[in-house]
Amino acid sequence: MYIWPDGVGRTVLPSVDSTMSEAARVAASSTFPQWILAHSQTAAHGRRGRPWVNPVGNFSATLLMFPTEPPELVALRSFVASLALYDAFVAVTGRTDPFALKWPNDVLLNGGKVAGILLERGSSHLAIGIGVNLAEAPERAAVEEGAAAPVSLAHETGALVQPEEFLDQLAPAFAHWEAQFTTYGFAPIRTAWLARAARLGEPIRARTMAETHHGTFETVDAFGNLVLATPKGKLSIPAAEVYF
Numbered sequence: 001m002y003i004w005p006d007g008v009g010r011t012v013l014p015s016v017d018s019t020m021s022e023a024a025r026v027a028a029s030s031t032f033p034q035w036i037l038a039h040s041q042t043a044a045h046g047r048r049g050r051p052w053v054n055p056v057g058n059f060s061a062t063l064l065m066f067p068t069e070p071p072e073l074v075a076l077r078s079f080v081a082s083l084a085l086y087d088a089f090v091a092v093t094g095r096t097d098p099f100a101l102k103w104p105n106d107v108l109l110n111g112g113k114v115a116g117i118l119l120e121r122g123s124s125h126l127a128i129g130i131g132v133n134l135a136e137a138p139e140r141a142a143v144e145e146g147a148a149a150p151v152s153l154a155h156e157t158g159a160l161v162q163p164e165e166f167l168d169q170l171a172p173a174f175a176h177w178e179a180q181f182t183t184y185g186f187a188p189i190r191t192a193w194l195a196r197a198a199r200l201g202e203p204i205r206a207r208t209m210a211e212t213h214h215g216t217f218e219t220v221d222a223f224g225n226l227v228l229a230t231p232k233g234k235l236s237i238p239a240a241e242v243y244f
């Protein structure tokens with residue numbers, strides 16, 4: 001492992017089951033943050049236990065951290081990671097216009113999903129898993145009906161970016177937003193996230209475990225909840241899948 005000047009380690013693996021599982025194993029005998037990047041994963045997973053397809057050339061990494069805040073604040077790191085991803089995309093393409101952040105944890109490129117974030121917590125650690133379709137997007141059939149179509153950075157923008165090069169942009173961008181978060185709290189993160197949000201003020205659908213709500217995407221509140229204005233009043237939704 002290489003320790004970067006910011007004190008965050010970097011490990012690059014040719015292949016692993018999942019960088020999330022690797023992070024959990026490393027966490028058992030470590031106390032300092034590190035990025036774990038793998039060129040191939042044999043058992044990658046996404047949110048809600050869905051399989052994550054990660055062809056070679058795509059970016060698959062987990063940031064292992066040991067946060068000390070209460071759990072509700074720790075969960076807000078998904079917004080920190082989203083902002084870092086957005087900055088990394090802007091750095092490697094020189095463009096802002098095709099990128100947008102989709103609540104809660106995705107990055108869109110020309111309206112398709114180019115990256116997803118997965119947070120998993122252990123007794124002392126937080127693992128922030130990030131998958132980016134740098135080179136190739138999975139087949140449309142591999143994703144859920146109604147979900148944003150997967151797209152790749154290479155296909156949509158022509159930018160050919162290696163996983164390590166992407167990490168060179170993502171790691172300092174994360175460090176920047178992390179410093180904002182730990183110094184000033186969620187407020188500046190929320191403001192920056194909303195400025196990059198997809199479909200703010202527009203009609204969306206939010207599917208929770210129990211039901212599907214239709215309404216206008218009003219904002220994200222101070223706790224990271226989706227605020228939806230529906231005909232029955234305002235709803236504050238902590239977890240859902242969002243459809244446009």
Ligand SMILES: O=C(O)CCCC[C@@H]1SC[C@@H]2NC(=O)N[C@@H]21
Binds near residue numbers: 020044046130
């Ligand atoms: O959109 C999602 O559902 C989140 C996808 C997260 C995928 C990444 S790839 C690196 C890390 N390892 C995994 O097994 N999953 C995450």
